[in-house]
Each structure stands twice: as C-alpha cells, then as structure tokens.
Amino acid sequence: AQTVTQSQPEMSVQEAETVTLSCTYDTSESDYYLFWYKQPPSRQMILVIRQEAYKQQNATENRFSVNFQKAAKSFSLKISDSQLGDAAMYFCAYRSLSEKLVFGKGMKLTVNP
Amino acid sequence: SQTIHQWPATLVQPVGSPLSLECTVEGTSNPNLYWYRQAAGRGLQLLFYSVGIGQISSEVPQNLSASRPQDRQFILSSKKLLLSDSGFYLCAWSVHGSYRDNSPLHFGNGTRLTVT
Known part of the structure; x- marks a missing residue:
C-alpha cells in the first residue's frame, strides 16, 4: 500500500524568507501524481501545486516550487518570500492511477512577522 | 462550474446512534468521490473512495460504511x-x-x- 510521510509536524519561518517542507512516500508504482495541499484555519483544502511522476522537470507555481526526487521518493515543497497568508497546515498527497489519493499527516507552518 | 455540497456542517450525536452524512456534486458527471476523516492532531485519513456507481473501496474496516446511490451522491453512514x-x-x-x-x-x- 502507498504511504506518505511528513516527518516534521511543525515549522516556522520569518516573513519574506524561504522555507522547505519535506515529504517522502512509498510505492511500487512507476506512474503516479503528487500534490501539496494547504489547509488554512477555515479548514478548506486548497491545491498548492502538483507534479506528474513521469515528468523530470520540477513543478513551479509562482512562489511555490517542488524538488521531486523520484529515485529517493522525495517530494519537498519550497515556499519563497513567505507571506503571513502562507500560515496553514500543509499536506503532501500521493495519487495512484487507481484514483486512490493518500495524504500525509500534515505539517503546521507558522509565519512570523 | 462544478460545486460540491456537504451537509450538515456540524453534528452532535450520542454514542450508539446512527450517522448519515451526505455529499453531492454538481456540474460534472461520473466523478471520483472520496470520504476523509481528520481527527484532532492527525492528518487526513482516507475512509472510502468510489470511481463509479456501486464501486466503493474501503480503506478503514471499522463501523463506517459508504454508498453511492447516484452518480454524484456519496453517503457516509454508521449504524452505531x-x-x-x-x-x-x-x-x-x-x-x-x-x-x-x-x-x-x-x-x-x-x-x-x-x-x-
């Protein structure tokens, strides 16, 4: 079964600085998709960024980028120029071709002014 | 545009009572549907997912069940x-x-x- 591990339960960053959130996963599949979701205090889940496993190029969305290391099964999220609005729970997720989507336990990010 | 409706927003139930949570999607057909549970201090736990009517995959063998009576309706239930x-x-x-x-x-x- 696929599993997703986020080993850091909490992190903090100063406003305008850069922070990297780590995620590892375990799978025997060769083709899959990876996602980062953000959950602010409102509890609504918001997609931050997605990555196709068959693409070697790392995905980028404005201030958000990933470092995808397929062989190491690692999928970290880098947030540049952190803003107060980035404070939230961040979840790493794995989606198999069978449509099953599994989340990690999440990481709470605090942004200090 | 697609929308998803989930209700009720809050629910207080006594132990041993039944449960029925409903979810419907509008604006799309044959969606994949999922139920997750987020307990305090824990991540999102996948409970059930469905890729079509009558196709339910269970991830958690507890006292919960799910049904998909219509294409865009997904119900989470418990007897007790x-x-x-x-x-x-x-x-x-x-x-x-x-x-x-x-x-x-x-x-x-x-x-x-x-x-x-």
Whole structure:
C-alpha cells in the first residue's frame, strides 16, 4: 500500500524568507501524481501545486516550487518570500492511477512577522 | 462550474446512534468521490473512495460504511457511532481519470462530528 510521510509536524519561518517542507512516500508504482495541499484555519483544502511522476522537470507555481526526487521518493515543497497568508497546515498527497489519493499527516507552518 | 455540497456542517450525536452524512456534486458527471476523516492532531485519513456507481473501496474496516446511490451522491453512514468517530469529515471529488489525468481533489466544506 502507498504511504506518505511528513516527518516534521511543525515549522516556522520569518516573513519574506524561504522555507522547505519535506515529504517522502512509498510505492511500487512507476506512474503516479503528487500534490501539496494547504489547509488554512477555515479548514478548506486548497491545491498548492502538483507534479506528474513521469515528468523530470520540477513543478513551479509562482512562489511555490517542488524538488521531486523520484529515485529517493522525495517530494519537498519550497515556499519563497513567505507571506503571513502562507500560515496553514500543509499536506503532501500521493495519487495512484487507481484514483486512490493518500495524504500525509500534515505539517503546521507558522509565519512570523 | 462544478460545486460540491456537504451537509450538515456540524453534528452532535450520542454514542450508539446512527450517522448519515451526505455529499453531492454538481456540474460534472461520473466523478471520483472520496470520504476523509481528520481527527484532532492527525492528518487526513482516507475512509472510502468510489470511481463509479456501486464501486466503493474501503480503506478503514471499522463501523463506517459508504454508498453511492447516484452518480454524484456519496453517503457516509454508521449504524452505531463510537466516541472515536468524532472528527472532521471531508468529502471530495475529482475528475474521473484518463491515464494521464492529474486533476486535483475538490473538497467540500466539511462536517464536524462530535460523538458524546
């Protein structure tokens, strides 16, 4: 079964600085998709960024980028120029071709002014 | 545009009582549907997912069940609630995948269930 591990339960960053959130996963599949979701205090889940496993190029969305290391099964999220609005729970997720989507336990990010 | 409705928003139920949470999606057909539970201090636990009517995959062999009576309706049920069933329940949908589909999940607003 696929599993997703986020080993850091909490992190903090100063406003305008850069922070990297780590995620590892375990799978025997060769083709899959990876996602980062953000959950602010409102509890609504918001997609931050997605990555196709068959693409070697790392995905980028404005201030958000990933470092995808397929062989190491690692999928970290880098947030540049952190803003107060980035404070939230961040979840790493794995989606198999069978449509099953599994989340990690999440990481709470605090942004200090 | 597609929308997802989940209700009720909050629910307080006594131990041993039944449960029925409903989720419907509008504006799309044959979506993948998911039920997740988020307990305090824990991540999102996948409970059930469905890729079509009558096709339910269970990830958690507990006292919960799910049904998909219509294409865009997904129901989470229990015959007898336990204290441990308390949590935040999220319904979600995604586009039914082609081989190269990377569509994200779209979440409902969630139901906060308190079992007393």
